[in-house]
Amino acid sequence: MADRRHASSRDIPFIRRGTAEFRRTNLAFLCAGFATFALLYCVQPLLPAFAAAFGVSPATSSLSLSLPTAVMACCLLVAGALSETLGRKPMMVASVLFSAVLTLGCSLAPGWEALLTLRVLLGIALSGLPAIAMAYITEEMEPSASGFAMGLYISGTAAGGMAGRVITGLLLDWGSWHWAMGAIGLLGLAAAVTFWWALPPSRHFEPRPLALGGLLANYTLHLRDAGLRWLFLEGFLFMGSFVTLYNYIGFRLIAPPFDLGQSAVALVFTLYIVGIGASTLVGWLADRYGRRTMLWSMALLMLAGLGLTLPPSLPLTVGGIAAMTFGFFGAHSLASSWVGRRAQSARAQASSLYLFAYYMGASIMGVAGGWVWARAGWTGIGWMLGGTLTLALLVAVLRLARLRPAGRG
Numbered sequence: 001m002a003d004r005r006h007a008s009s010r011d012i013p014f015i016r017r018g019t020a021e022f023r024r025t026n027l028a029f030l031c032a033g034f035a036t037f038a039l040l041y042c043v044q045p046l047l048p049a050f051a052a053a054f055g056v057s058p059a060t061s062s063l064s065l066s067l068p069t070a071v072m073a074c075c076l077l078v079a080g081a082l083s084e085t086l087g088r089k090p091m092m093v094a095s096v097l098f099s100a101v102l103t104l105g106c107s108l109a110p111g112w113e114a115l116l117t118l119r120v121l122l123g124i125a126l127s128g129l130p131a132i133a134m135a136y137i138t139e140e141m142e143p144s145a146s147g148f149a150m151g152l153y154i155s156g157t158a159a160g161g162m163a164g165r166v167i168t169g170l171l172l173d174w175g176s177w178h179w180a181m182g183a184i185g186l187l188g189l190a191a192a193v194t195f196w197w198a199l200p201p202s203r204h205f206e207p208r209p210l211a212l213g214g215l216l217a218n219y220t221l222h223l224r225d226a227g228l229r230w231l232f233l234e235g236f237l238f239m240g241s242f243v244t245l246y247n248y249i250g251f252r253l254i255a256p257p258f259d260l261g262q263s264a265v266a267l268v269f270t271l272y273i274v275g276i277g278a279s280t281l282v283g284w285l286a287d288r289y290g291r292r293t294m295l296w297s298m299a300l301l302m303l304a305g306l307g308l309t310l311p312p313s314l315p316l317t318v319g320g321i322a323a324m325t326f327g328f329f330g331a332h333s334l335a336s337s338w339v340g341r342r343a344q345s346a347r348a349q350a351s352s353l354y355l356f357a358y359y360m361g362a363s364i365m366g367v368a369g370g371w372v373w374a375r376a377g378w379t380g381i382g383w384m385l386g387g388t389l390t391l392a393l394l395v396a397v398l399r400l401a402r403l404r405p406a407g408r409g
Contacts, residue, residue, distance in 0.1 A: 033156025169266020
């Protein structure tokens with residue numbers, strides 16, 4: 001698991017397309033992305049069950065997702081810096097492994113407080129993967145293949161998000177939420193072992209001593225870049241909108257006029273498969289038409305999808321969720337790879353700042369959505385997300401589309 005450390009890595013070749021290393025790396029990050037989203041978001045279809053089992057409100061039940069995402073967002077700011085000293089691969093493997101074990105612990109939680117405590121610890125453990133994964137891909141992959149590799153990683157997150165939601169939703173009808181979370185924990189363990197086996201050691205990573213002053217200087221450097229600041233905001237807006245949609249769509253679909261059962265709601269989450277193809281397809285289109293054009297197009301697509309969910313029609317709602325899912329994964333793929341290319345140094349810290357904003361969007365808007373749902377129903381959710389996505393569209397059109405390039409960005 002230890003990274004190979006070199007005094008200089010300039011002459012070492014990058015991982016190239018068509019090689020065995022390229023295939024193993026992509027397999028590893030598919031598993032890593034799968035585990036991250038499956039372990040984090042497996043509770044989303046369980047929110048109504050938590051509300052009923054523990055006697056809490058929808059907004060309170062959403063804390064099982066919002067708390068770990070908020071904690072993970074904060075810890076990401078440190079995890080990226082620690083990986084500069086401890087190495088990329090060891091931290092990522094430990095992250096996936098401990099997260100799977102904690103999910104198994106959640107399945108045995110005796111009460112609401114114990115469940116939340118374990119979920120908070122899971123947020124800490126998971127912080128060791130996302131930002132470091134982005135840094136590893138940028139450092140180790142041939143530049144012409146890094147966008148494709150990032151797209152595959154994000155495709156893995158889509159697959160994990162879908163599997164986590166569908167499996168827990170189906171098992172909830174057949175058993176209990178305890179069994180549902182236990183199954184996801186076992187899948188996480190399998191993904192951790194595969195990730196450890198398949199991922200090549202770092203070859204371009206050069207360890208640096210951990211220095212708080214240097215860490216703060218790196219964050220300050222990135223925050224001074226207007227382009228990066230706008231990309232961080234886009235991550236907040238896109239992720240916040242997407243998570244809010246999926247947090248409360250289950251409550252909408254089990255209520256009149258839909259009156260769907262848990263298994264039927266779980267099948268709605270198979271729409272995540274749209275996201276699996278979106279990230280790689282949009283990455284390819286961005287190479288042809290440009291990131292700026294594709295980013296505002298994804299924001300517009302999400303707005304259109306949101307509009308389809310407003311009428312009390314199941315076919316329109318399903319179509320709207322699919323459009324929002326495609327748009328989100330496409331936008332996230334564009335923004336995250338853009339951050340890695342624009343940052344000229346300390347890319348792990350740049351990725352950490354992006355993901356801090358990304359997951360804080362999920363946490364803050366996820367809880368706020370519960371408050372809106374309780375007072376204004378799905379119409380209120382529509383107004384809330386409509387405003388958020390309109391802002392994301394304006395940022396893409398008025399700021400990012402006119403951004404002067406910086407380095408590789």
